[in-house]
Amino acid sequence: MKLQHIAIENYKGLANASSKLDDFSCVIGENNAGKSTLLQSVLLLINGTKLSSHEYFDPKQEILITGSFSGLTGDVLERIGEENKKKIEKYVTDTSITLARRYAIDGTSKLRIVAKIPSELKYRDEKIEEAFKGKKGK
Numbered sequence: 001m002k003l004q005h006i007a008i009e010n011y012k013g014l015a016n017a018s019s020k021l022d023d024f025s026c027v028i029g030e031n032n033a034g035k036s037t038l039l040q041s042v043l044l045l046i047n048g049t050k051l052s053s054h055e056y057f058d059p060k061q062e063i064l065i066t067g068s069f070s071g072l073t074g075d076v077l078e079r080i081g082e083e084n085k086k087k088i089e090k091y092v093t094d095t096s097i098t099l100a101r102r103y104a105i106d107g108t109s110k111l112r113i114v115a116k117i118p119s120e121l122k123y124r125d126e127k128i129e130e131a132f133k134g135k136k137g138k
Contacts, residue, residue, distance in 0.1 A: 001076050003042065004096075005068040010057045011044070011103075012037040041065050044101065044109075051107040063103035066114065070096045091115050 007018035013034050019025075027035045043049070045065045053059050072095045077085045091097055091113045098114040121127055 001069050001071045003067050004070050005066075006038070006042060006045070007064075007066040008038070008041045009064040010061045011041055011063045011065065012055055012057060014038070014041070015057045042067070044103075045099065045111075048101060048109045048111060050109075051103055053105075053107070055107075056103075056105075059105070062105060063109075064100060065103075066098060066100040068096060068098045072097055088113065 002023070003021055005018065005020050008014045009016050013032065014037050017034065017038070019038065027038055029035050044051075045067045051063070056063060072092045077089055077092070080088075088097065099111060100114050101109050101111045103109045117124075
């Protein structure tokens with residue numbers, strides 16, 4: 001499995017940054033350009049360590065770190081265990097998955113899977129429930 005893209009919003013000196021990653025990526029730049037912050041954001045995406053208020057670019061806004069992973073083959077999914085495999089395999093598209101970790105203002109975070117949902121209103125849960133409201137049967 002390989003991290004192919006990372007996007008960071010509101011973390012330390014990075015108000016809004018993203019980077020495509022290859023098999024070998026070199027991060028270069030001047031002092032205080034955000035090189036270490038970029039690498040730290042990868043660890044935060046994976047580990048979800050609690051943050052303090054001084055780590056927010058804007059302390060009134062949440063932090064969002066999104067990572068796109070590729071190479072989720074059947075072999076990789078087998079190694080994460082049957083229970084975890086059942087949870088995520090429906091979100092894997094062409095051996096890829098996108099995860100997002102959102103940090104609330106209090107420093108706690110939640111990891112979510114980014115999945116496509118239908119953009120048309122008629123396919124949303126509210127409209128489907130409305131269409132079947134009061135109907136009996138299966």
